Amino acid sequence: xxxxxxxxxxxxxxxxxxxxxxxxxxxxxxxxxxxxxxxxxxxxxxxxxxxxxxxxxxxxxxxxxxxxxxxxxxxxxxxxxxxxxxxxxxxxxxxxxxxxxxxxxxxxxxxxxxxxxxxxxxxxxxxxxxxxxxxxxxxxxxxxxxxxxxxxxxxxxxxxxxxxxxxxxxxxxxxxxxxxxxxxxxxxxxxxxxxxxxxxxxxxxxxxxxxxxxxxxxxxxxxxxxxxxxxxxxxxxxxxxxxxxxxxxxxxxxxxxxxxxxxxxxxxxxxxxxxxxxxxxxxxxxxxxxxxxxxxxxxxxxxxxxxxxxxxxx
Amino acid sequence: xxxxxxxxxxxxxxxxxxxxxxxxxxxxxxxxxxxxxxxxxxxxxxxxxxxxxxxxxxxxxxxxxxxxxxxxxxxxxxxxxxxxxxxxxxxxxxxxxxxxxxxxxxxxxxxxxxxxxxxxxxxxxxxxxxxxxxxxxxxxxxxxxxxxxxxxxxxxxxxxxxxxxxxxxxxxxxxxxxxxxxxxxxxxx
Numbered sequence: 001x002x003x004x005x006x007x008x009x010x011x012x013x014x015x016x017x018x019x020x021x022x023x024x025x026x027x028x029x030x031x032x033x034x035x036x037x038x039x040x041x042x043x044x045x046x047x048x049x050x051x052x053x054x055x056x057x058x059x060x061x062x063x064x065x066x067x068x069x070x071x072x073x074x075x076x077x078x079x080x081x082x083x084x085x086x087x088x089x090x091x092x093x094x095x096x097x098x099x100x101x102x103x104x105x106x107x108x109x110x111x112x113x114x115x116x117x118x119x120x121x122x123x124x125x126x127x128x129x130x131x132x133x134x135x136x137x138x139x140x141x142x143x144x145x146x147x148x149x150x151x152x153x154x155x156x157x158x159x160x161x162x163x164x165x166x167x168x169x170x171x172x173x174x175x176x177x178x179x180x181x182x183x184x185x186x187x188x189x190x191x192x193x194x195x196x197x198x199x200x201x202x203x204x205x206x207x208x209x210x211x212x213x214x215x216x217x218x219x220x221x222x223x224x225x226x227x228x229x230x231x232x233x234x235x236x237x238x239x240x241x242x243x244x245x246x247x248x249x250x251x252x253x254x255x256x257x258x259x260x261x262x263x264x265x266x267x268x269x270x271x272x273x274x275x276x277x278x279x280x281x282x283x284x285x286x287x288x289x290x291x292x293x294x295x296x297x298x299x300x301x302x303x304x305x306x307x308x309x310x311x312x313x314x
Numbered sequence: 315x316x317x318x319x320x321x322x323x324x325x326x327x328x329x330x331x332x333x334x335x336x337x338x339x340x341x342x343x344x345x346x347x348x349x350x351x352x353x354x355x356x357x358x359x360x361x362x363x364x365x366x367x368x369x370x371x372x373x374x375x376x377x378x379x380x381x382x383x384x385x386x387x388x389x390x391x392x393x394x395x396x397x398x399x400x401x402x403x404x405x406x407x408x409x410x411x412x413x414x415x416x417x418x419x420x421x422x423x424x425x426x427x428x429x430x431x432x433x434x435x436x437x438x439x440x441x442x443x444x445x446x447x448x449x450x451x452x453x454x455x456x457x458x459x460x461x462x463x464x465x466x467x468x469x470x471x472x473x474x475x476x477x478x479x480x481x482x483x484x485x486x487x488x489x490x491x492x493x494x495x496x497x498x499x500x501x502x503x
Contacts (some may be wrong), residue, residue: 007328036348038345038349038350038351046426058386084353086372087343087345088343089342089343089344089345089350090323090343091343092343094347151405156315166369168368168370169369172370173373178349179350181349182346182349182350182352183350183369185346185349186344186345186349186352187354187369188344188444190346194410208348208349209348226347233346236347236348303375
């Protein structure tokens with residue numbers, strides 16, 4: 001397992017080096033953190049008497065990497081640790097390894113082509129995969145549930161839940177469209193995605209993404225892609241939002257949601273907003289969980305099998 | 315009773331769900347990278363034995379259920395109830411046929427078993443994994459037969475019917491695995 005991990009890291013570096021994408025490092029400890037209401041972060045205290053300051057362990061390197069992009073770095077990638085509080089389970093360890101990359105000038109379809117190529121390279125000789133599948137969120141949601149994910153009809157969603165042994169969803173989700181989509185997608189759609197193949201789902205509903213750009217032709221969806229293999233979520237990518245005002249507005253919205261849900265408070269990343277103001281180049285970015293990738297390559301049932309020291313033994 | 319959060323749902327934990335006592339079998343953390351975290355939980359209803367799947371929002375909690383397993387001795391059947399006693403305290407409990415269910419066919423007077431109590435009332439009875447019971451009725455054996463072959467049905471003193479090898483005779487005591495209902499061996503008196 002240790003050897004496989006080392007070999008996969010080497011293959012990834014070779015892949016990006018051949019494409020002239022620069023490897024970078026960004027801080028794990030930062031002054032601020034993502035505002036996504038679904039993510040909880042770890043905080044630490046930086047003590048340098050008389051100074052004492054709270055710092056955040058990063059939930060993803062996204063913001064720091066975007067600052068590099070705005071500063072003119074060109075296309076970059078990073079392999080590093082990310083930290084998410086409160087996440088532990090068969091597919092979750094609170095500390096995990098993330099591959100994140102940004103291609104300047106790429107649109108979402110171009111990024112998807114590159115993801116497919118990377119997956120082919122990484123799985124070659126390790127596991128035979130069927131050809132890559134591509135489908136829109138709406139298509140695949142309708143296929144497995146008969147529901148339209150872009151139009152929220154509480155009545156239809158409740159009826160679906162009742163007939164499909166998910167009636168607890170009615171209480172849990174209420175009239176929250178995004179929550180309904182999370183619930184039904186993760187219970188009835190995701191398990192079917194990518195049977196021994198990479199399945200890319202694109203055009204996520206607008207209520208489901210905070211950093212993706214709204215699609216030019218259809219404002220109901222965003223330029224976001226997720227990839228799945230054997231029903232396991234492997235990664236997420238965006239045609240990145242570059243409008244600093246729009247981004248600042250979304251951060252403010254998310255901070256309000258965090259306060260309403262009584263989640264730990266966070267501050268807006270001023271550096272990122274400033275970087276976006278100075279101009280982020282048109283780009284697409286993708287993040288892939290490498291531990292889950294190793295799980296799939298080795299048919300492991302739990303993430304603990306691919307980690308040297310899972311959190312309870314760390 | 316204490317209440318337990320989804321993070322504490324471990325296999326075997328007893329909780330109250332829809333006013334029934336239940337045992338957690340499996341708890342899976344489900345979280346889309348950019349979405350709400352859920353816990354998909356497999357639960358056995360201890361009253362009906364039925365297993366259901368139920369999803370909770372991560373962090374939600376359930377009331378604990380006062381359910382304990384107690385080793386007891388089976389005393390007798392009065393026609394309506396079966397009576398059990400805790401050997402240490404001589405405390406007695408009575409169970410109706412419903413809560414005993416299939417277990418009744420393995421229960422012999424004086425034998426020990428496990429009684430599950432909910433709020434100090436019997437909820438279920440489980441027999442030991444192995445019991446030794448006498449055969450009250452079976453066809454005569456065929457001479458020269460060994461333990462191989464198909465076997466024949468035998469009625470035991472508690473009413474259970476078990477397949478036994480052809481050489482086993484009426485009146486003999488045999489050892490049976492109650493989980494599978496299979497014959498294990500003869501027991502030498």
